[in-house]
Amino acid sequence: MALSESLSPYQNELIEHAMSVDALKFGQFTLKSGRISPYFFNAGLLCTGPILASLSKAYAKTIADALAASKIPSFDVLFGPAYKGIPFASTTALVLHTEHNIPVGFAYDRKEAKDHGEGGKMVGVDVKGKKVLVLDDVMTSGKAIRGSIETIRAHGGEVVGVIQALNREEVGQDGVSSTVKEIEGLIGEGRVLSILRMRDLMVWLEAHGETANLDKMKEYWDQYGLK
Numbered sequence: 001m002a003l004s005e006s007l008s009p010y011q012n013e014l015i016e017h018a019m020s021v022d023a024l025k026f027g028q029f030t031l032k033s034g035r036i037s038p039y040f041f042n043a044g045l046l047c048t049g050p051i052l053a054s055l056s057k058a059y060a061k062t063i064a065d066a067l068a069a070s071k072i073p074s075f076d077v078l079f080g081p082a083y084k085g086i087p088f089a090s091t092t093a094l095v096l097h098t099e100h101n102i103p104v105g106f107a108y109d110r111k112e113a114k115d116h117g118e119g120g121k122m123v124g125v126d127v128k129g130k131k132v133l134v135l136d137d138v139m140t141s142g143k144a145i146r147g148s149i150e151t152i153r154a155h156g157g158e159v160v161g162v163i164q165a166l167n168r169e170e171v172g173q174d175g176v177s178s179t180v181k182e183i184e185g186l187i188g189e190g191r192v193l194s195i196l197r198m199r200d201l202m203v204w205l206e207a208h209g210e211t212a213n214l215d216k217m218k219e220y221w222d223q224y225g226l227k
């Protein structure tokens with residue numbers, strides 16, 4: 001794979017900031033899938049004010065660029081699946097407003113439906129009749145995102161896109177399918193956005209002379225990368 005592209009400042013900032021808090025690590029990690037990965041992303045560690053600022057700035061810029069390029073249509077509501085999607089979607093909705101003048105509503109679900117007060121599973125702006133963008137940290141099997149799509153549709157909303165922080169760009173266990181492709185099958189081709197892809201991490205490693213880590217990433221890409 002040729003790594004000629006350069007990264008945007010917000011992508012570099014997020015990679016370096018995530019590395020500084022160990023949310024992004026290079027080394028050797030056994031994934032739930034059993035694959036031995038040369039890198040690991042743990043969004044649970046993106047938990048300080050400064051890192052949330054970098055992250056939401058990067059989500060918001062990726063969304064604003066996708067809107068400007070008509071990759072996704074204008075939308076009304078940003079939906080963050082419980083739990084980690086909730087803070088990330090709320091801070092991103094804020095940055096979309098303050099930095100891009102894009103005013104959107106914000107909604108999220110509960111993992112357990114509430115049986116008192118207003119009740120139900122959904123909180124925030126009513127998605128009925130609205131265009132919705134789903135924001136989460138990562139997709140692995142796609143279960144969380146599929147659940148969000150079903151919930152939003154069941155409440156009368158239309159899912160026009162999904163954004164994740166990092167796209168691992170890997171094939172599934174069958175060696176052909178990918179979670180991103182499966183989700184795009186549900187919501188439309190090109191509608192799954194990400195701030196970073198595995199190949200962006202490789203661009204960063206190359207630019208910083210991290211040859212040993214880059215070689216391991218290339219090997220992994222050759223074995224499991226989406227071709």
Ligand SMILES: O=P(O)(O)OC[C@H]1O[C@H](OP(=O)(O)OP(=O)(O)O)[C@H](O)[C@@H]1O
Binds near residue numbers: 083
């Ligand atoms: O594609 P999948 O196989 O569903 O995996 C990805 C999901 O898993 C993680 O959340 P988790 O379910 O651990 O919940 P949390 O956000 O409450 O930690 C992550 O935040 C995604 O939502």
